Amino acid sequence: MPIGTGSVEYERMGVMEPERRSSEKRRRRPKSFQAGPPKGMPERRKQPRPPLAEIRRAASLTLLPNAVLVGATRIVEFLIVAGIGFAIYLVHVSREPGLHIVYLAAVAAAALVYCGLVQSFGLYTIRAFREFTSSYSRIMLAWTLVLAAFMAVAFFAKVGADFSRVWLGGWYVSVLSLLLVERLSLLILMRRWLREGRLYRRAVIIGGGEQAEELIRSLEASPNTDIRIAGIFDDRGNDRISPLVAGYPKLGKVKDLVEFARKSRVDLLIISLPMAAEKRVLEILKTLWVLPVDIRLSAQNNALRFRPHTYSYIGNVPFIDIADKPIADWDFVQKRIFDALIAGFGLVVLAPVMLAIAALVKLTSRGPVFFKQTRQGFNNELIDVYKFRSMYTDMSDAEASKLVTKDDPRVTPIGRFLRKTSLDELPQLFNVLKGDLSLVGPRPHALKAKAKDRLYADVVDGYFARHRVKPGVTGWAQIHGWRGETDTEDKIRRRVEHDLYYIENWSVVLDLYILLMTPVALLKTENAY
Structure with missing residues (x-):
């Protein structure tokens, strides 16, 4: 089965989808690149491409591992x-x-x-x-x-x-x-x-030219590959590389790939650069490591050969694993089941407490019981997070352009107690059941949250790497005292450090430990206002 293209990207570029095998739309290349599959590899049978509407749906549907x-x-x-x-x-x-x-x-x-x-x-x-x-x-x-x-x-x-x-x-x-x-x-x-398209990983190739073209042809010739290529990203202009590589379009520069991956499903990044280009590969990784995707470095044309078990393979093509999507496959299933069971049990047990809090909020100040705030979730997606309202309605700040400080006049008397004890966060159990949040993970921050006078993303290099997993109601940073006001830049740096540690070391046991330690951590209220 040929590797399908991301036709929706051709449409966005304003050009018709090219025929993969059309010699009129390919640059002239050496015979070794035109000879088809390498010797000993079976010829792959061509099959009709799926219609444009189905490819468009595949770009947004969830991958089934x-x-x-x-x-x-x-x-x-x-x-x-x-x-x-x-x-x-x-x-x-x-x-x-x-x-x-x-x-x-x-x-x-x-x-x-x-x-x-x-x-x-x-x-x-x-x-x-x-x-x-x-x-x-x-x-x-x-x-x-x-x-x-x-x-x-x-x-x-x-x-x-x-x-x-x-x-x-x-x-x-x-x-x-x-x-x-x-x-x-x-x-x-x-x-x-x-x-x-739910069973195929959607991939993009970083780096064009003849090396990328040879890589694509090897992937096409390999049996049982599970990828579909959306296009090519390369910083070189069209005067240096063709805008079409083996029939696939150049969709932009490497810096454009981060935004592309957040708007369109991407499961795999393939870097088609020689290992000798170490400096360039490191620059690319520094840009792309914030994305929740697998990153592989092509080893097909690498002159330095390692033992076979050093490589991972897509079909018959060798790759070196650079980064893996965190909490994937069965880990994701375990975490989702854990979240659903504990959140459902928590809602049943805490229902009387939540009803009492709702009554107190309603009786002590005018306005709704719940406060809805838009925050950044998994892969920078915008999600609505629910809390018990803790501020006066006419003084609420949905974007958190000004963080709450000690004795803040915007906070109601009952709200001050709720914020110190974090009881205002209990409605987020509904977010967990909905799937927007996890019980444990990096806390979702408001869109304009600041450390001193600077946005969090401006303070911490690679800040958005914490969005490679779903945000949580509680987290590793919170049980270590990094919650509440971020009046210094160091506080948000330390919080992000703890979030990244959690992502790299996740396990169900770690989630359970964080949940058990959260009530103990809530006893320390000096930074919660």
């Missing part, structure tokens, strides 16, 4: 095999005297062996999910082998006569039937997600 899809499928099939065996046991066998523990052990063992066998057959891959006929025939073989092995073990252990034939036959047929439905449903979903 292959590792998560494969893992989820493995879990579902384990539950199918074990669940059906256990259900038939409850209905038909559980009231009869016999080997009940052995039944349950057999169900669990069969499910584990089945998943292991299917894994060895190569059926837990995106490609296998798309090839229903061959995949399901091997699934039937795997399940048949598992039941045959089970019967052989029971026979040689001289307990075969103790097992219900109805249970065994019903288990065999029911599992095959449900696996048929599951794999057909997965096939339908895969086709839909492929059309939408």
Whole structure:
């Protein structure tokens, strides 16, 4: 399958989408670049490009990581095999005297062996999910082998006569039937997600010229790549490099890529520069490390060769890993489940407290109970964060152009207590359930928040790197005392340092530790006004 282009970018540039293989729109290049895939690599079959509307949707839809899809499928099939065996046991066998523990052990063992066998057959891959006929025939073989092995073990252990034939036959047929439905449903979903572009990483290449062109052709010739290239970014002008590289457009300079990645989904940055250009690579990384994406350095034309395990691969093309998107794949799933469970439990437990606070806010000053403030969230997206109102309505400052100070006349009496104890933040549990915030992460700052008289981004170099993960209700900086007023530039620098430490060292255990330490940290109120 050819690597698709970002047609929406061509539209924005005011030009028609070029044909990738049109020799009229390519610069003349050496024969080695025109010879197709390298020797020994299979020729990739051309397929029709998706229509423009579908590519446009793919730029905004969420990527579905292959590792998560494969893992989820493995879990579902384990539950199918074990669940059906256990259900038939409850209905038909559980009231009869016999080997009940052995039944349950057999169900669990069969499910584990089945998943292991299917894994060895190569059926837990995106490609296998798309090839229903061959995949399901091997699934039937795997399940048949598992039941045959089970019967052989029971026979040689001289307990075969103790097992219900109805249970065994019903288990065999029911599992095959449900696996048929599951794999057909997965096939339908895969086709839909492929059309939408959810299963492909959207990549951009940094650096044009012949080196980028050769890289693109190698990626196109490689089997089973999971990327779609949106375009090229290069600081050189059109007088030095062609505005089209292997049919892909130059979309701007490197400095333009940060804004591009925040407005259009980008999952992977590929730097197509020689390793010898160390200074230039470092300059690029200094600009781009604030983005929540994977960054890879092409090693295809590198004269210095390392051991194979040094590289990561996209298809057959080697890369050196420069940076990984933080909290990705299963880590993201774990964190989201953790957030949803704890936030939902917290809302139930704290509901009486929140109702009491709402009544006090309403009774002690005129205006709404809640205060909504626009802040910067993941990848600099604007989100609405909710708090209990702590200031007089006619004195509120939604953009926080002037931070609250000690004995600030804008704060209500009840608001002063709420801010010191951080109880005004409790409505942000709704933001967590909505998915705008995480329970733990860098605190979201107001758009015009300042340290002294300077915006935070002007004080801290690389400030926006803290937005590579979702912001949180509490965080590593807060439990270390870096909360409240930022009347000096050093305070915001230290806060950002702690935020970056959290991003690089995240784990569920760390999140749990921060949550447990937050009530202790709230006892220190000297900087909270």
